[in-house]
Amino acid sequence: xxxxxxxxxxxxxxxLLLPLAPAPxxxxxxxxxxxxxLSPSEYERFFALxxxxxxxxxxxxxxxxxxxxxxxxxxxxQYENHGLVPDxxxxxxxxxxxxxxxxxxxxxxxxxNHVYYAKRVRCSQPVSILSxxxxxxVEVAAEVAPTTMTSPFLSHITGETxxxxxxxxx
Numbered sequence: 001x002x003x004x005x006x007x008x009x010x011x012x013x014x015x016l017l018l019p020l021a022p023a024p025x026x027x028x029x030x031x032x033x034x035x036x037x038l039s040p041s042e043y044e045r046f047f048a049l050x051x052x053x054x055x056x057x058x059x060x061x062x063x064x065x066x067x068x069x070x071x072x073x074x075x076x077x078q079y080e081n082h083g084l085v086p087d088x089x090x091x092x093x094x095x096x097x098x099x100x101x102x103x104x105x106x107x108x109x110x111x112x113n114h115v116y117y118a119k120r121v122r123c124s125q126p127v128s129i130l131s132x133x134x135x136x137x138v139e140v141a142a143e144v145a146p147t148t149m150t151s152p153f154l155s156h157i158t159g160e161t162x163x164x165x166x167x168x169x170x
Contacts, residue, residue: 034084037120046080047117060111068104077103080120091123099123 038046050056063073077085081103090106091099094115100106103120110118 032082034082035086036082037090037122038080038082040119043119050116053116056116060116063107063111068107077107089123091121093119093121 050059059073059076062070066073068074068077074085085103087102089099089101090103092106097109097113100109106118106120110116
């Protein structure tokens with residue numbers, strides 16, 4: 001039964017969203033670089049595809065059951081990133097969660113926290129500064145002894161709770 005409902009949701013998503021509307025208008029050369037975030041007006045058009053909210057919720061249910069590597073969801077993610085889903089850290093317009101280790105982690109966060117229309121933005125700092133490896137290097141340099149406990153704050157920063165990009169694990 002679950003496979004049947006998942007198949008229906010996937011078919012519904014394809015009908016509602018794909019093939020997607022023409023690619024967002026190119027407002028400037030740098031803004032439309034493959035892998036870059038959409039501009040505010042491009043996001044308006046993108047989020048129009050996911051309105052009303054039940055469309056965004058349907059997309060989230062599919063993401064939860066099929067993962068980020070599902071071909072239909074990959075196509076949607078490519079559309080949101082000028083044709084190329086970025087590798088590595090991405091930043092958001094959310095003041096309380098401004099960066100994520102991956103675009104997949106960002107999309108899962110949007111879904112699980114019901115902030116369906118949060119936007120990806122250009123990072124104000126180099127991605128290497130945002131890397132969890134930076135925190136590990138700082139800990140080693142400060143000769144901090146490893147512990148079996150992690151603080152909720154550090155888990156949020158390093159994204160340890162969102163390590164897997166596979167189906168159902170986020």
